[in-house]
Amino acid sequence: MPPSRPEALLFDLDGTLVDTAPDLARATNALRDHHGLPALPYALIRAQVSNGGSALVTLALGLEKQAPGHDAARTFLLEAYGQSVAEESRVFPPLDRLLDVWSANEGRWGIVTNKPRAYAAPLVEALGLAPGVLLCADDLPVKKPDPAPLHEAARRLSAPPADCWYIGDHLRDMQAARAAGMAAVAVGYGYIEEEDDYRRWPADLWFETAEALVAALLEGEPEG
Incomplete structure (x- = not known):
């Protein structure tokens, strides 16, 4: 059973945290x-x-x-x-509020993405995000679904993997989270192909909307 109040939140970037x-x-x-x-x-x-x-x-x-x-x-x-990675890209509402509340309560959070750093870092900066860790596709020899980036992110946040949620909108995110020993949290509002059913992914929790995810974290009511 995943922790209802994880020590740390780790997000995929595109389609999970930010609408790029x-x-x-x-x-x-x-x-x-x-x-x-x-x-x-x-x-x-x-x-x-x-x-x-x-x-x-x-x-x-x-x-x-x-x-x-x-x-x-x-x-x-x-x-x-x-040339313009953040012209129209925005944090999915209400995840911006979640991050404000989470950070104000000294919660740890980070981003693990398969996006190259040349695009991810300027995007994160332009949006005013301040993750405790940002791990990109070219930071390690391997990327998701390999669990190594998630392990490294947890290490840098000083959070045990078992006390982390990894939140993503792709099957490889769930595979990486499971292999890393983290709670695998699937979201259905991201960039999912029409024939793909995110509720069939090997996750621990599934959230149809960003609002449901935020409610679970701030009000302690996992959707399951």
Whole structure:
């Protein structure tokens, strides 16, 4: 049974803590425009954001990861994104309130993301976030679903893994949390493909909305 009042909260970034889809959709459609293609619907791009830049290239141009031209297209997309990582990105409400209350009560929290530091750090800074730890895709030799980044984040926060919640919107987040010995907390408001059912993921807790997650942490009523 996960602790109802964890010592530390660890968040995935894209689609869990921050709604980054608008800026990534802008970059994806910039790539489309560069190739003379019309813009894709926002909802279609949003569902792929948690799968990373390569998935967005495949969506935009139909180029699989090993296809000629994929790497150049990914570079273009990431450069377009890097020009303004926080133009429209925002912390999911009411998670901003959660972090204010959590920090005011000396709660520890951090971010573990598969996003490269070149994009994650400026985003976090632009949004005025102050996590106790920010671990990115290129900080360690491995990334999620390997548990090593979660273990390192817990170590830096001086929190036992068993007393941490790891909150995410992707199957690999749950896999990493389980392997790290943390409570795996799945959220249904993130970037989830239509055919994917987040309640089938191997989590300890499932929350359909950010409001339900905040209520569980501040009022002690896990949704389960």
